[in-house]
Amino acid sequence: MSRLVPVPRPSVRVRAPGKVNLALCVGAPREDGYHPLVTIFQAVSLVEDLELTTTPEGSGISLAVSGLHAEAVPTDATNLAWRAVELVAARLGVEPDVRIDIVKGVPVGGGMAGGSADAAAALVAADHLWDGGLPRDELHGLAAELGSDVPFGLLGHTAVGTGRGHLLTPAMTRGDLHWAFATRTRGLSTPAVFRAFDEHVGGPDELAPDDVAPLMAALRRGDAVAVGAALRNDLQAASLALAPELAETIEVAEGAGSLGAIVSGSGPTVAALARSRQHALAICAAWTAAGVADDVHTATGPVAGARVVTAV
Ligand code: C5P
Incomplete structure (x- = not known):
C-alpha cells in the first residue's frame, strides 16, 4: 500500500x-x-x-x-x-x-x-x-x-x-470607530524612533496598566468622544523630533474637529478619530487642502485578523 x-x-x-x-x-x-x-x-x-x-x-x-x-x-x-x-x-x-x-x-x-x-x-x-x-x-x-x-x-x-x-x-468594544489617516512618503524607522524616545523622553521602569483603563472603559461603552480624548502615544514626541512637519498634520486634524489625533505607532502616519465616515472624509479634505499629507485614507475599525478569503 x-x-x-x-x-x-x-x-x-x-x-x-x-x-x-x-x-x-x-x-x-x-x-x-x-x-x-x-x-x-x-x-x-x-x-x-x-x-x-x-x-x-x-x-x-x-x-x-x-x-x-x-x-x-x-x-x-x-x-x-x-x-x-x-x-x-x-x-x-x-x-x-x-x-x-x-x-x-x-x-x-x-x-x-x-x-x-x-x-x-x-x-x-x-x-x-x-x-x-x-x-x-x-x-x-x-x-x-x-x-x-x-x-x-x-x-x-x-x-x-x-x-x-x-x-x-x-478587548471588549462596542460599535465602529471611523478613522482618517494622513501618510507620508518619507518613512520613519521604528528603531530610530525608539532610540529618540530613550534620548529625549525616557520611559519609566514600571508601566502602570491602569493608565489605559479610561480608554478601555470608553471602548466598552462605544463612546467615540471619550476614546478620542483618551488617545495616547508615548512615542509621539520622539516621532515629532524626527519629523517636525507631523505637528501641523495633527493641528489640521484638530482644526477639522477630529475627536483626537495622534501619530500612529512609531509614525509617520497620523491617525485622526472622526465622528462618522463623512467626517473622516472632511478631515482628509482638510489635510489635502493644507498640503500636510502625501496621501490620505479613511477606514473603520475594528476588523478581523488574518483570515482565508478563498482557497482552491
Ligand atoms: O519586533 P520588531 O522587529 O517589529 O521591532 C522592530 C524594532 O522596533 C526593534 O528592533 C526595536 O528597535 C524596536 N522595538 C522596541 N520595543 C518594542 C518593539 C519594537 O524597541 N516593544
Missing part, C-alpha cells in the same frame, strides 16, 4: 489588516534592547491581500508586490512574508515551492504594521496551503518570532498588548 503524501492546494488567498495604536505606553528599554509596552491595538479596514500559489517542485519561493507604494517593499528573503512561509514549511517539514503575491492596502513604513500584516497572512496561508492544522498558539509563537506586531495581525479586532506588544488579550 502506498503512503499518503499530502497534496498542497493550488492556491490560498488571505486578508490581514493594518493597525492603529489607540494607546502606546512605553517603558525603559530591557536588557535585550526591546521596550516594555502597554498598548491597545485596533485592526482597521486598510488591508493586505496575500495569495500563495503552489509552483513546480524545486522552484523555491518567489514574491511579487503590487498596490499602494509596492515599489518600497523588498521582494527577497528579507520580506517578512517570505520568512513566515519558510518558518511554516520548516515546522511542517515540507519544501516551500510557492509564489507569494501581495496586494498592499496598508501604507508602507507608516507605523500601521503593513509588513506585519503580510507576515500574519503568510503564516495562515502557508498553514492552509499545506493543510498543516497548526494550533492557534503555535502560529502565535511563530508570529512573535517574526516581529512584535505580527501576533496582533493574526488576532485582529481590538486587543491589549503587553511585553514587546506580542502578548495579547482581546
Whole structure:
C-alpha cells in the first residue's frame, strides 16, 4: 500500500489588516534592547491581500508586490512574508515551492504594521496551503518570532498588548470607530524612533496598566468622544523630533474637529478619530487642502485578523 503524501492546494488567498495604536505606553528599554509596552491595538479596514500559489517542485519561493507604494517593499528573503512561509514549511517539514503575491492596502513604513500584516497572512496561508492544522498558539509563537506586531495581525479586532506588544488579550468594544489617516512618503524607522524616545523622553521602569483603563472603559461603552480624548502615544514626541512637519498634520486634524489625533505607532502616519465616515472624509479634505499629507485614507475599525478569503 502506498503512503499518503499530502497534496498542497493550488492556491490560498488571505486578508490581514493594518493597525492603529489607540494607546502606546512605553517603558525603559530591557536588557535585550526591546521596550516594555502597554498598548491597545485596533485592526482597521486598510488591508493586505496575500495569495500563495503552489509552483513546480524545486522552484523555491518567489514574491511579487503590487498596490499602494509596492515599489518600497523588498521582494527577497528579507520580506517578512517570505520568512513566515519558510518558518511554516520548516515546522511542517515540507519544501516551500510557492509564489507569494501581495496586494498592499496598508501604507508602507507608516507605523500601521503593513509588513506585519503580510507576515500574519503568510503564516495562515502557508498553514492552509499545506493543510498543516497548526494550533492557534503555535502560529502565535511563530508570529512573535517574526516581529512584535505580527501576533496582533493574526488576532485582529481590538486587543491589549503587553511585553514587546506580542502578548495579547482581546478587548471588549462596542460599535465602529471611523478613522482618517494622513501618510507620508518619507518613512520613519521604528528603531530610530525608539532610540529618540530613550534620548529625549525616557520611559519609566514600571508601566502602570491602569493608565489605559479610561480608554478601555470608553471602548466598552462605544463612546467615540471619550476614546478620542483618551488617545495616547508615548512615542509621539520622539516621532515629532524626527519629523517636525507631523505637528501641523495633527493641528489640521484638530482644526477639522477630529475627536483626537495622534501619530500612529512609531509614525509617520497620523491617525485622526472622526465622528462618522463623512467626517473622516472632511478631515482628509482638510489635510489635502493644507498640503500636510502625501496621501490620505479613511477606514473603520475594528476588523478581523488574518483570515482565508478563498482557497482552491
Ligand atoms: O519586533 P520588531 O522587529 O517589529 O521591532 C522592530 C524594532 O522596533 C526593534 O528592533 C526595536 O528597535 C524596536 N522595538 C522596541 N520595543 C518594542 C518593539 C519594537 O524597541 N516593544
